Structure formats: C-alpha cells, structure tokens
Amino acid sequence: MAGTGEEQTVSGYIQHHLTNAAVGEGFWTFHVDTLAWSVGLGLLFLLLFRSVAKSATSGVPGKWQACVELVVEFVDSTVKSTFHGKSAVIAPLSLTIFVWVLLMNLMDLIPVDFLPWIAQQIGAMMGHDPHHVYMKVVPTTDVNMTFALSIGVFLLMIFYSIKIKGFGGFMKELYAHPFNTPWLYWFNFILEFVSLIAKPLSLSLRLFGNLYAGELIFILIAATIGLWQAPIHFIWAAFHLLVIPLQAFIFMMLTIVYLSMAHEDH
Template sequence: MADTGGEQSVSAYIQHHLTNASVGEGFWTLHVDTLAWSIVLGLVFILSFRSAAKKATSGVPGKWQACVEIVVEFVDSTVKSNYHGNSPLIAPLALTIFVWVLLMNLMDLIPIDLIPYIAQNIGIIMGVNPNDVYIKSVPTTDTSMTFALSIGVFILMIYYSIKIKGVGGFMKELYAQPFNTPWLYPFNFILEVVGLVAKPLSLALRLFGNLYAGELIFILIAGTMGLWQLPVHFIWATFHLLIIPLQAFIFMMLTIVYLSMASEKH
C-alpha cells in the first residue's frame, strides 16, 4: 500500500493492514469491516445452501448439490457421534458455525493488498485520503468477532445446563464436583467457575491466534517483497490451507462437545 508522501516503511505498512475500519470510541467502538464481511459471508452461506436445497434432486446431483450434501452429512455424523443430548438445534448450529467460520477464514487466501487497494481507490473517488482508508477483510483475525462467536456458544451452554438440570442442578455442578464434600465446596466452586469461563476464552483465542498469525505472515511477505509477493504468497497459502478448515472444524467440534457436556445429567 503506497503512501502518498513517499514509500511507506514496513512497520507503517503492517500497522495499516492490522487496523480495523472503526466508528465510535472506547468499549462501544464498532469494527465496520469485520461486521460487513461477516454479514456478507453469512448471506453467501445462507443463500448458496438455500439454492442447493431448492434445486436438490433425487437423481444424480450436480456438483454444488454434491458438495453441500458432503458437508451436511459430515457435520451430521460429527454431531451424532459427539452430542449425547436431544436437541434439534445442535446440528443446524454446528453446520452454521463450520461453514461460516470456514468462509471467514478463506478470506485469508485473497492477496493481502487486493481488497485494501480497491477500498483506497473508492476512497479517492469519494475524496478521502487513501492513507485514512482502513479495511481488514478476515473477520476471524479480529477478537471482536471470535469472542462474539464464543460468547454465543457460552450463552447456549448456560441455557442448556439450566434447561436440562434446573438452576439447582446447575449450581450443584459448580460447587459439588469434583469433590462432593461440604468443606471442599468453595474450592470446587472456584475450580469449576474458572473451567467454565475458560471454555469461551479458549474458543475465541484459539481461532483468533491461528488466523492472526497466518494473516501476519501474509502481511510480512507483502510488506518486504512488494510486487514479488505473489509467488511466495501462494506458497504460504498452500500450507495455510491446512489451518483454515482445521480451525473451523475445531471450533465446531468444541461447540458440540461443550453443549453435550452442558446437556448431560449427573
């Protein structure tokens, strides 16, 4: 990304790419680029899968229908083997998480300067200094997005725990295990609360950390190699292809496991 006043330093280049387009201040700051890309990719998922469902045939499926069926069957079998409760919500939730996170992760494969370059040129047309145009196109490299997903899962965990075990049963799990001895109840409570809070934290930070590290390497390649970045970009992208679906799968799998644990009666 070129500076209008001269060549940008590598550190300034990296900082520019790691800055979100934001509105608001403090806690109420909204990352507009993260919100926009996550909504667009969510609509891509909904509309594309809906189209495949509407055009589905009992005969020989088309390529897109076959792809959708493979994904749905994979998620369905994963849910059946790992979720031991009885809820019609879990399979659609797992499918949504897997595909949505996968699509957001795939944005990492787009050459790092392409979308910012387009955004800068739109900014120039609108009379905005290109150096003031910020856009991050990978929502999962933003902790706001990964924590929003994990907090949603956390709320469902609490909901299923209370729905199936009742408030008393849920509270008893917090203070009466792993040691069902009255004088150890305070120790149990601290231990279980820490474990409970650690689940959404680990979900959010694992996804963010892996994608952020991959994005940072793409930025370093582009910042140090300039126009020669594409060959190296695609070489790193080949390795990164292993991380992208794996992180989506891990997020989905942990969601299923956490909700299964919340649905179990002890």
Template structure:
C-alpha cells in the same frame, strides 16, 4: 504497499493492514469491516445452501449439490457421534458455525493488497485520505468476532445446563464437584467457575491466534518483497489450506463437545 506518514515502511505497512475500519469511540467502537464481511459471508452461506435445498434432485446431483450434501453429511455424522443429548438445534448450529467460520477463514487467501487497495481507491474518489482508509478482510483475525462467536456458544452452554439440570442442578455442579463435601464447596466453586469461563476464552483465542498469525505472515511477505510476493504468497497459501478448514472444524467440534457436556443430566 501502504505508506506511513513518513513514507513507505514495512512497519507502517503492517500497521495499516492490521487496523480495522471503525466508527465510534471507546467501548462503543464498531469495526465496520469485520461486521460487513461477516454479514456478507453469512448471507453467502445462507443463500447458496438455500438455493441447493430448493433445487435438490434425487437423481444424479450437480457438483455444488454434491459438495453441499457432503458437508451436511459430514457435520451430521460428527454431531451424532459427539453430542449425546436430544436437541434439534445442535446439528444446524454446528453446520452454521463450520461453514460460516470456514468462509471467514478463506478470506485469508485473498492477496493482502487487493481489497484494501480497492477500498483506498474508493475512499480517495469520495474525498478521503487513502492513507487513512482501512480494511481488514478476514473477520476471524479480529478478536471481537471470535469472542462474539464464543460468547454465543457460552450462552447456549448455560441455557442447556439449566434446561437439563435445572437451576439447582447447575449450581450444585459448580459447588459440589469434584469434591462433594461442604468443607470444600468454596474450592469447588472457584475451580468450576474458572473452568467454565476458560471454555469460551480458549475457544475464541485459538481461532483468533491461528488466523491472525497466518494473516500476519501474508502481510510480512507482501510488505518485504512487494510485487514479488505472489510465489511466496501461493506457497504459504497452499500450507494455509490445511489450517483454514482445520480451525473451522476445531471450533465446531469444541462447540458440540461443550454443549454435549452441558446436556448431560448427571
């Protein structure tokens, strides 16, 4: 259990585990742990799927190849049934989002003290105060990460809207819908801009809120009962096995839906 300056306490323990390892100041503060873990997990996804693609056989597949094929087929069927435009980017994008978010969410199942304690040990060996060595290992519990993902989706929404409808069509969609009368153009514009900005906001906060709440419960379990945390940890982890893939699926599904709406010509 992490110690606060005044000794061991549950509040100090929780605060320590919810603090990111960061560098910089103000707006230019970088959460090193979020960046590092998200990049590492991104490479795990790319390299593992690439290895399967290079060694894929048409005969009886191995277990990992069968798993990858199942995921790819699931995402492909979801895109075909949801996205009604024509773009070769949507299916790879959906696959990347689903697997990457899934891997980041799965970091939530690692016992909360394991990797932070290891980081504190390494920091102590390097001459740092272990009490001031921080590490959050679940990137999706950092709102900056979920907002970065949703902003990427938002940029693609704008891109496809302009690509399919043109600049004029995109602007007309903002001011002439739902009431196509000049007297209410200003009202339409306010409604549509709010609805447009609400999409990436809700997309990011939904993922962040669910994973942050799950991680907080893991920390509370560990902070209140210490080494006896494992039985309760495994019980909550078993329930969390439903939340982790569900949140990855919802993020992927909403991304496809938003891009499909942006690609509709009317």
C-alpha cells in the same frame, strides 16, 4: 505495497493492514469491516445452501449439490458421534458454525493488498486520504468477532445446562464437584468457575491466534517482497489451506462437545 501517495515504512505498512475500519469511540467502537464481511459471508452461506435446497434432486446431483451434501453429511456424522443428548438445534448450529467460520477464514487467501487497495481508491474518490482508509477483510483476525462467536456458544451452554438440570443442578455442578463435601464447596466453586470461564476464552483465542498469525505472515511477505510476493504468497497459502478448515472444524467440534456436556444430567 498498497500505494498511499507517500513512501511507507515496513512497520507502517504492517500497522495499516492490521487496523480495522472503525466508527465510534471507546467501548462503543464498531469495526465496520469485520461486521460487513462477517454478515456478508453469513448471507452468502444462507443463499448458497438455500439455492441447493430449493433445486435439490434425488437423481444424479450436480457438482454444487454434491459438495453441499458432502458437507452436511460430514457435520451430521460428527454430531451423531459426539453429541449424546437430544436436540434439534445442535446439527443446524454446527453446520452454520463450520461453514460460516470456514468462509471467514477463506478470506485469508485473498492477496493482502487487493481489497484494501480497492477500498483506498473508493475512499479517494469520496475525498478521503487513502492512507487513512482501512480494511481488514478476515473477520476471524479480529478478536471481537471470535469472542462474539464464543460468547454465543457460552450462552447456549448456560441455557441448556439450566434447562436440562435446573438452576439448582447447574449450581450444584459448580460447588459440589469434584469433592462432594461442604468443607470443600468453596474450593470446588473456584475450580469449576475457572474451568467454565476458560471455555469461551480458549474457544475464541485459539481461532483468533491461528488466523491472526497466518494473516500477519501474509502481510510480512507483501511488506518485504512487494510485487514479487506472488510465488511465496501461494506457497504459504498452500500450507494455510490446512489451517483454515482445521480451525473451523475445531471450533465446531468444541461447540458440540461443550453443548453435549451441558445436556448431561447427572
């Protein structure tokens, strides 16, 4: 467990690791750690892929270039097989979502005490009580982050639906489907509106729930075993290697599907 100058209970240790470093109050509370790590990982993605784009060669590629090309081809083939509209935005958007979410998920493999302990030492040097220095390093274990991602996808769905079908066509999908009769327009609207709102909710909560559960197990391992956590940590991390890319892929895949549906003009 991370040292705090006093003995911690297991529940207190877990609660400490599940608390975000926050500023502000009420609705205007900002989770500084989530913002910093998500923005930093996004910039890392841009810098790494830009470096490959600038130094790419048509000859025998280096290992990093081959890795990037593999990811790009994988995302491109997924978009071509799933997206049935015409848009120059969907493929770059899908690549960004997949790699960004993957990088944020990969933070889950860092031992849970390592970065928070560093933050506590920095806080102590600045005169703060280490016990009140918080650091959550996995942005996707913060429901605010996953909701922000899903709301962005939701706004794109609305935008493309209105752009392709017109506002009247978009509204007609809500009230005239599946029963195209005026007597059931109210019933159709309830069904379709619930279905529409469920998309960003399920998109965000699925990613949050899976990563939060995985992080919680890492914390439980550290809280109950302490310094002897390494062997079990790596066993769970090996299993988690399947969850991390899978959740990034599912988020990307559902984004492509939802935007493909928005481009369908009935």
